[in-house]
Amino acid sequence: CSDEHVHLPAKRGLGSPSLSLGLGWTIAAPTRPLEWGDLNVLHTTDTHGWLLGHQELSPPEPNYSGTFGDFADFVQHMKETALKKRVDLLLLDSGDIHDGTGLSDGSPPGTIDGHDSNQFLKRLPYDALAIGNHELYVYNNTFDMYSDFALHWKGRYLSSNVNITVPDPSDSSQNVSVPVGSRFAKFRTLMGRRVTSLGVLFDFTGFVDGTNVQPVEDMVKEQWFAEAIEEEPDLFLLVGHMPVSEDNWPIVFDAIRVIHPTTPILIFGGHAHVRDCVQLDGRSMALASGRYMETVGWMSVKFDNKQSSGSGNLTFSRRYLDTNRLTYEFHTGRNNRTFETWYGSSITRGLEELAENYDLSFEYGIAPRDYTISRDPYPSNGSSLTLFIEEAVPIALAVNNTRIAEGIPALFLTNSGSQRFDIFQGSFTKNDELTASPYTNEFWFLSNVSYGIANQVLAVLNVEGSDLRKRGLERTRKRMEEMYKRGDVEMIYNKWLEEMYAREVARARELELDRRADNTTDIVSTMGYVTTDSCPGIGDDTPHTALPFFSTPGYISSIDSPSTAAPLNITSDSTPVDVVFVDFIAEDVLEIINDLEAESGSGKVYTEDDVGLYHNLLSNQVLGVFAQEAWN
Numbered sequence: 001c002s003d004e005h006v007h008l009p010a011k012r013g014l015g016s017p018s019l020s021l022g023l024g025w026t027i028a029a030p031t032r033p034l035e036w037g038d039l040n041v042l043h044t045t046d047t048h049g050w051l052l053g054h055q056e057l058s059p060p061e062p063n064y065s066g067t068f069g070d071f072a073d074f075v076q077h078m079k080e081t082a083l084k085k086r087v088d089l090l091l092l093d094s095g096d097i098h099d100g101t102g103l104s105d106g107s108p109p110g111t112i113d114g115h116d117s118n119q120f121l122k123r124l125p126y127d128a129l130a131i132g133n134h135e136l137y138v139y140n141n142t143f144d145m146y147s148d149f150a151l152h153w154k155g156r157y158l159s160s161n162v163n164i165t166v167p168d169p170s171d172s173s174q175n176v177s178v179p180v181g182s183r184f185a186k187f188r189t190l191m192g193r194r195v196t197s198l199g200v201l202f203d204f205t206g207f208v209d210g211t212n213v214q215p216v217e218d219m220v221k222e223q224w225f226a227e228a229i230e231e232e233p234d235l236f237l238l239v240g241h242m243p244v245s246e247d248n249w250p251i252v253f254d255a256i257r258v259i260h261p262t263t264p265i266l267i268f269g270g271h272a273h274v275r276d277c278v279q280l281d282g283r284s285m286a287l288a289s290g291r292y293m294e295t296v297g298w299m300s301v302k303f304d305n306k307q308s309s310g311s312g313n314l315t316f317s318r319r320y321l322d323t324n325r326l327t328y329e330f331h332t333g334r335n336n337r338t339f340e341t342w343y344g345s346s347i348t349r350g351l352e353e354l355a356e357n358y359d360l361s362f363e364y365g366i367a368p369r370d371y372t373i374s375r376d377p378y379p380s381n382g383s384s385l386t387l388f389i390e391e392a393v394p395i396a397l398a399v400n401n402t403r404i405a406e407g408i409p410a411l412f413l414t415n416s417g418s419q420r421f422d423i424f425q426g427s428f429t430k431n432d433e434l435t436a437s438p439y440t441n442e443f444w445f446l447s448n449v450s451y452g453i454a455n456q457v458l459a460v461l462n463v464e465g466s467d468l469r470k471r472g473l474e475r476t477r478k479r480m481e482e483m484y485k486r487g488d489v490e491m492i493y494n495k496w497l498e499e500m501y502a503r504e505v506a507r508a509r510e511l512e513l514d515r516r517a518d519n520t521t522d523i524v525s526t527m528g529y530v531t532t533d534s535c536p537g538i539g540d541d542t543p544h545t546a547l548p549f550f551s552t553p554g555y556i557s558s559i560d561s562p563s564t565a566a567p568l569n570i571t572s573d574s575t576p577v578d579v580v581f582v583d584f585i586a587e588d589v590l591e592i593i594n595d596l597e598a599e600s601g602s603g604k605v606y607t608e609d610d611v612g613l614y615h616n617l618l619s620n621q622v623l624g625v626f627a628q629e630a631w632n
């Protein structure tokens, strides 16, 4: 069993190492051993480059401070345990390994993002992996998955419904559309179980030219699909980048169940960044294991004697593990001295070297405080969304900007989903810049939009106001559907956080009443995720107190901000302004402005030709330029 030490998450090559333990910070250890079955699975998803662990001291970051090297050692030790128990232990990943930290996004210009960090995933003994939507935003990234990453996994990198167009090897004047990885895999586990595995991506429509995602509904009608599932294995292993609740897993599940009514089906999903578990019937379980290497999912199943030909409920267990050394040591029965091996530490060292090569600890300035996406209200001084749109964008885009110099007022708009992680007090490094805002979106603009129109765009985007709601309900519903298909799941993650916080507040009220009645003191636990899902028993491996949560709008604007670098010299609704937006939301902005112009009877219609490049800074460079200007 683990000793009671804590591991300081020093910024490993990513920033200032001068962090101390004297802040009253601690990590809580798990208290319950895992329930092993005949077949057991460790699951990662939506890792987004978080391979050096979460290294900040503000709670709940220390909960997730284990590095990918620590995780590698954990997997290794767990595999040894499985062997001793003569049971199977599989390791799976559900995709989205790009976009999220300096390791995945900070490679020098002209190189391929994620290529170097992917080499570290290759060092782990994954049994199957699936492609995510973040592998499909940039063609070169997808091509790298096809030509490098997939080859390493020898048929186990799964892209059942995802293709890439590449030159035809037999005739280079022609192109062919081929799966990025494999459509399916059949293999035997160490204990001899026959597995049929698929890797399914949700109905993503935001894929880059040269790639393609087939809707799940169509995929299950394919001849190859029928042939792949025809023969009965001991279990179906569905690994995919698709939420386990309220998405299309039932389509795949039902297609299999028609042929194999009782064969065990284990589903490992992702994309929504939440911890979640659903059982579609008594012989299946579907698990989603969070995001950003904050969670490692665990599932175990005890088969009945007849395995696939049995028909009663199977015994499943699931657990969401916080990714820190205490967790890893607890479940492997090791301690600080016996846990680490050369294998894991060489992975961590390699990642630290990569961080050094990419100069990820380059310091832009000193952040005066923590800025959070949802633990502070929006707008507020502690909101990273306020910081980004009201301070950083206006200040960074004012640098070498003739339009600002000429005094042309500008309204800046972005989607709040473009901001992916909190900013912490202290050294603000290149890595921090890329974790907070990893996308390489351009800033586009429409000029001469009258303020009266520009001023309404944000509210329409966010569907505020009963009038707008009535007018735009159908359009909004369609846009929400469209946004979901383009990958937007912030609303699911936020709803999850909101509900856990609401439960926490209710629980705290009850506790307070009990405490007053009994004169007892509360049990204080560390902050973190508090999961309620629809599977039996408690899912979280380590009990926590839920994090504070404040809801945020889907879109944010610098409009009416007193702190913008370019004060709006607006005298009336007809004052012409520049409407500046990230290219990711261009279609929506253009459509909304045209609708508003039509409603106003102005007769103005904007087309793509009216859209210009506002500044050559990309959205992932804004915070760095801002920090150099404001935090130095």
Ligand SMILES: Nc1ccn([C@@H]2O[C@H](COP(=O)(O)O)[C@@H](O)[C@H]2O)c(=O)n1
Binding pocket: 096, 133, 134, 137, 271, 415, 416, 417, 418, 419, 439, 440, 441, 483, 486, 487, 488, 489, 490, 584
């Ligand atoms: N160029 C881009 C691409 C994506 N986004 C945001 O990310 C969301 C998708 O990320 P998931 O991890 O949820 O798959 C997408 O909805 C956008 O909010 C972006 O801003 N720019």
